Amino acid sequence: MDEPLRLRPRLEPPLASLVQAGSFLHALVDALGSPLNVLLPEQAAENARRFRSVYRAHHLAGRVHFAHKANQSSALLRRLAAEDPAAVGVDVASLGELRHALGSGFTPDRIMATGPKDPEFLWLAARTGVTVNLDSRHELEQLAALVRKYGLPRVDVLLRLSGFEAADREEPGVRLRSRRSRFGSSVGEVDELLTTVERHRDAIELTGTAYHLDTTGVAEKVRALERCVLVMDECRARGLAPRVVDIGGGFGTGYLADAAEWEHYLSALTEAVLGTRPALTWRGHGYGLRNEGGTVRGNAALYPAYRAIAGPDYLAELLTTPAPALGRPAADLLLEHMYDLCAEPGRALVDQCGLSLARVLDVRRTGEGDHLVRLGLNAGDMSLEEHGVLVDPVLLPRDGAEEGGGTGPVGVYLVGNLCLEADLITRRKVFLPRLPRPGDLLAFANTAGYAMDFHAHHAQRQPLARTVAAVEEGGAWRWCLDEDYWPIPHSGGEFA
Numbered sequence: 001m002d003e004p005l006r007l008r009p010r011l012e013p014p015l016a017s018l019v020q021a022g023s024f025l026h027a028l029v030d031a032l033g034s035p036l037n038v039l040l041p042e043q044a045a046e047n048a049r050r051f052r053s054v055y056r057a058h059h060l061a062g063r064v065h066f067a068h069k070a071n072q073s074s075a076l077l078r079r080l081a082a083e084d085p086a087a088v089g090v091d092v093a094s095l096g097e098l099r100h101a102l103g104s105g106f107t108p109d110r111i112m113a114t115g116p117k118d119p120e121f122l123w124l125a126a127r128t129g130v131t132v133n134l135d136s137r138h139e140l141e142q143l144a145a146l147v148r149k150y151g152l153p154r155v156d157v158l159l160r161l162s163g164f165e166a167a168d169r170e171e172p173g174v175r176l177r178s179r180r181s182r183f184g185s186s187v188g189e190v191d192e193l194l195t196t197v198e199r200h201r202d203a204i205e206l207t208g209t210a211y212h213l214d215t216t217g218v219a220e221k222v223r224a225l226e227r228c229v230l231v232m233d234e235c236r237a238r239g240l241a242p243r244v245v246d247i248g249g250g251f252g253t254g255y256l257a258d259a260a261e262w263e264h265y266l267s268a269l270t271e272a273v274l275g276t277r278p279a280l281t282w283r284g285h286g287y288g289l290r291n292e293g294g295t296v297r298g299n300a301a302l303y304p305a306y307r308a309i310a311g312p313d314y315l316a317e318l319l320t321t322p323a324p325a326l327g328r329p330a331a332d333l334l335l336e337h338m339y340d341l342c343a344e345p346g347r348a349l350v351d352q353c354g355l356s357l358a359r360v361l362d363v364r365r366t367g368e369g370d371h372l373v374r375l376g377l378n379a380g381d382m383s384l385e386e387h388g389v390l391v392d393p394v395l396l397p398r399d400g401a402e403e404g405g406g407t408g409p410v411g412v413y414l415v416g417n418l419c420l421e422a423d424l425i426t427r428r429k430v431f432l433p434r435l436p437r438p439g440d441l442l443a444f445a446n447t448a449g450y451a452m453d454f455h456a457h458h459a460q461r462q463p464l465a466r467t468v469a470a471v472e473e474g475g476a477w478r479w480c481l482d483e484d485y486w487p488i489p490h491s492g493g494e495f496a
């Protein structure tokens with residue numbers, strides 16, 4: 001029999017108690033269908049407060065901006081809009097997100113427009129007075145031209161920088177490039193960029209610098225932060241008056257409860273790729289690892305699903321790490337210059353904020369003896385796998401019977417509702433406490449960050465998941481449709 005390799009999800013209250021509320025979740029899926037997303041807007045507000053408490057510990061001013069791209073929900077945005085306006089804002093990366101943020105109660109001073117922008121997005125941002133985080137010199141020129149052409153108010157802008165490199169004095173003889181990015185202007189071209197800013201001073205006001213690095217490496221991020229501060233010094237020497245450093249997102253989330261399970265799984269995967277233990281994955285998929293003549297090559301394309309330090313704790317680590325050239329902690333650099341800090345957490349801000357539910361439709365055995373569990377959802381509806389996040393779902397039996405019993409732990413492959421070979425919910429064998437039965441539910445925890453609606457589509461006219469907002473009050477769960485949620489108690493669109 002296969003060794004049951006578990007990857008149990010990290011569940012904290014109130015998500016832990018939601019997962020326990022089997023009959024409530026079954027009733028929701030009976031009413032609204034499978035798949036179904038359940039969100040906890042109160043937890044998003046709590047996460048924003050945790051980020052802000054790290055700012056406070058370092059006496060730093062500035063907002064935490066939720067990176068809207070992580071989730072399309074209205075409830076999350078409206079709940080965050082109800083937080084302290086000086087503390088919480090939103091980062092929007094499209095015209096649609098900007099419209100949604102404005103309509104959810106965010107005033108323009110709390111909105112940061114990031115990413116590459118089309119003219120309509122730039123126009124609405126400028127028209128309403130949103131801060132524009134400029135992706136390139138070309139975008140700067142475009143924005144200035146729009147402001148002049150349509151008589152728009154002067155726009156606050158940040159310069160997003162990229163291509164940070166270790167200075168020679170830091171590590172003599174070593175040219176350390178940071179992760180390459182398609183976005184932002186190269187820090188090597190800052191002089192030209194500032195000349196362009198000066199030329200357009202009638203249309204824009206430079207209020208800061210920014211970066212977003214898609215890496216877990218703290219050292220790389222502190223180097224980028226330090227360069228931003230140095231560039232701001234240069235700005236001040238030229239008579240400009242920037243006052244905020246935007247450090248982007250990427251604070252991460254810990255998905256798994258147990259470090260040992262994660263490490264054990266990774267070594268078992270390596271052994272399976274080498275063929276020294278039975279396959280753990282569908283058709284021998286290696287998640288980027290391959291066997292070359294008895295040696296494992298390649299890199300596992302997996303998110304570090306167990307993380308001892310993530311979210312606000314990661315921010316705290318970043319702020320206390322000494323800057324490579326100036327030698328002082330990053331927080332001190334900001335404080336000495338009296339610069340505000342702006343962070344844009346996406347995934348980490350919606351940590352523990354929701355789950356995705358799928359009904360078990362069918363369970364059968366392949367000719368090779370594998371169990372296939374077909375679910376009422378597809379890989380676009382629940383895309384943890386797409387993001388390389390490996391974590392077990394929780395089995396919620398239909399009849400409220402205990403999870404285990406009957407067959408005992410069993411390894412299954414979870415497949416989706418599309419008539420497509422590739423529609424696998426996970427490409428690894430997932431161990432459940434017993435063989436599921438049609439009508440049972442599987443709850444995928446912690447999907448609010450990118451995994452519940454980022455990749456959802458209408459293929460085969462399968463239904464898109466409905467999304468509900470839920471809150472626990474006096475030991476009972478109450479809910480309403482995401483679109484009906486407003487952060488005021490006892491109004492019309494109130495929790496049912």
Ligand SMILES: Cc1ncc(COP(=O)(O)O)c(C=O)c1O
Binds near residue numbers: 248252
């Ligand atoms: C500019 C910017 N800010 C913030 C984020 C959010 O990143 P995360 O969800 O990893 O915190 C992203 C993600 O792509 C981004 O591009």
